[in-house]
Amino acid sequence: MGIFDFFSSDIAIDLGTANTLIISKGEVVVDEPSIIAIDKSKNKVLAIGAEAMQMHEKTHESIKTIRPLKDGVIADFQAAESMIRGMIKMIDKDKKRLFPASHRMIICIPSGITEVEKRAVRDSAEHAGAKEVFMIHEPIAAAIGIGIDIExxxxxxxxxxxxxxxxxxxxxxxxxxxxxxxxxAGDAFNKDILDYMRRQHNLLIGERTAEKVKIQVGSALTELDEGPEDFDIRGRDLMTGIPKVIKLSYSEVAFAIDxxxxxxxxxxxxxxxxxxxxxxxxxxxxxxxxxxxxxxxxxxxxxxxxxxxxxxxxxEDPLKAVVRGTGKALKELERYRAVLMQ
Known part of the structure; x- marks a missing residue:
């Protein structure tokens, strides 16, 4: 390994609306929710990823949580940049570098993205320390990730x-x-569950609870051969304002997200x-x-x-298919040059 290899490490990023995954040296090294918590009074980053997700919807006025991506594209430029930078730091947190690494990055983007949205992704990556940025469409990365020969x-x-x-x-x-x-996609399902609980059960729940419901008892069919157990949901009763618990079945969730x-x-x-x-x-x-x-x-x-x-x-492992494909494209850059954009 030359001195240059030690200081530069290429990374593949699946910059998702809900989760961001990063591959470095062939391994998934970061798998965190795409969220950042900011101290508004000092304008500094407090937490990134899972730690910021713990704070989400539980903050007081001087702390704000931001999800920088909406509908697969960057909605908050500054927060996205801080988040990418923070997540790259997570890779190197055990190594004490003399100066920051310069990375070559491949980032996944939705296929329906506009030129302006594409530029926002490129700029965020460059500001976060990338020396060269490539982009790849998500479906192509997913196909490579599950082992399809796209050529x-x-x-x-x-x-x-x-x-x-x-x-x-x-x-x-x-x-x-x-x-x-x-x-x-997933966020729309969460919103459906949230609205359904409010309409049907007069129960006010947060995004995090809706996400939990989707994972535990989410279903696309009202009848399954082996359905999950009913799930207890805690929220606020809209009539009395008092917290209460409701049991929810997978059939109801299927109806909500239909x-x-x-x-x-x-x-x-x-x-x-x-x-x-x-x-x-x-x-x-x-x-x-x-x-x-x-x-x-x-x-x-x-x-x-x-x-x-x-x-x-x-x-298999559908959550990591896109990032694995991006990692493979990074490893075999010349082979996949045709599907990469700069």
């Missing part, structure tokens, strides 16, 4: 359901042939509709691959299967 002429369909966006793409010959990018799941189904059908016929034949043989946190929603594969009449495969 072949065979068509593969990826449905990547993240926190802010659902990316649906048909990939062949190292490119996206047709895609649909909708801003309905509209959002339908929007994802519609987008999948639309992508299938606009795919060239030869690629449609490939998709009929290969099926559809689900990645991202939304792939873990119980019964979603079955529901999409019934709607499309196609085989649905859930990637």
């Amino acid at each position: 072949r002429p065979d068509g593969s369909m990826i449905v990547d359901i993240g926190g802010g966006t659902t990316e649906i793409a048909v990939i062949a010959l190292s490119g996206i042939v047709c895609d649909q990018s909708i801003r309905v 509209k959002s799941v339908s929007k994802i189904e519609e987008a999948v059908l639309k992508a299938l509709e606009i795919a060239p016929p030869e690629l449609s034949a490939d998709i009929y043989d290969n099926g559809i691959y689900l990645t991202g946190g939304g792939a873990l929603l119980r019964g979603l594969d079955k529901r999409l299967g019934m709607k499309t009449k196609l085989p649905i495969h859930i990637a």
Whole structure:
């Protein structure tokens, strides 16, 4: 290892609306919620990631928690920069460097991103210390991450359901042939659960509780062969203002998020509709691959299967599929040069 290798380390970042993952030297070294806590009076960063998530919705007036990404893109430029910088520091916290490392970075971006949003990602990465920034579309990274050979002429369909966006793409010959990018994903499910609890049970709950409900008893179908146990939800009674507990079943959650799941189904059908016929034949043989946190929603594969009449495969460890693909593209930069943007 030369002196240069010691001071420079390339990193791959999956900058997600809900979670940010970083790969360095082939390992996932950071897996934290995309959130930052700031002391408003001193304008300094108090906490990043899981630590800031503990504070979320529990702060007093001098502390503010910010989720810098909304719908898969940077909404708060300054907070995003501080968050990326803080998470990069997490990689090197055991090493005492003489001067900061300069990184070559690959960052995932949604396929429906605008030029302005792309520039915001690039600028944030450069300000956080990247000497060279590459970007890769999320569905392509997901395909590489689950082991699909994207250079072949065979068509593969990826449905990547993240926190802010659902990316649906048909990939062949190292490119996206047709895609649909909708801003309905994990965060939309949380909002549905929140609204349902308020409407149906007069119970006010926070984002964190809604997220917990989705993970524990979330379902895309009202009837499952083996459903999870009912879940106790704590919140504030809107009538009395007093905290109370309600038991919630997976069927109720399925009912609450039904509209959002339908929007994802519609987008999948639309992508299938606009795919060239030869690629449609490939998709009929290969099926559809689900990645991202939304792939873990119980019964979603079955529901999409019934709607499309196609085989649905859930990637193993779907949460890390995108970052693994980004890491692989970083490792084999020359091979994947065609799918990288600068």
